[in-house]
Amino acid sequence: MSENSNDRPGSESSGEPQAAAAAREVEELERRSQTAARLFDVRRIIGGLFVVYGVIVTVAGVFASDADLKKAQNVNINLWTGLAMLVLGVVFLVWLKLSPTIPPPSADSAEATSEGDAPSA
Secondary structure (H helix, E strand, O other): OHHHHHHHHHHHHHHHHHHHHHHHHHHHHHHHHHHHHHHOOHHHHHHHHHHHHHHHHHHHHHOOOHHHHHHOOOOOHHHHHHHHHHHHHHHHHHHHHHOOOOOOOOHHHHHHHHHHHOOOO
């Protein structure tokens, strides 16, 4: 029976380094998650696609032939649509720059604020 009681305190003390390692791993995963959230922001994807497609359609409109213009009743629809897509894409990217994604507070900062609010003994 004394062997079991000796094993128990040893396992508790060895649990502390495991808890610290687990806490570091959780912090690393949270940091990666925040980076991924900023990287895959929908505004960045939509804005980027609209800019790329806008450039392609605008170039097609600039080099439109007379036959193409005649089909569209002399309205260069590719040029106007491409310019509108470019403007929309730039608006999305400016919106992303002016209002970036705010990461959620980390566990360390939440613990620090809760410890600061608690009265000292």
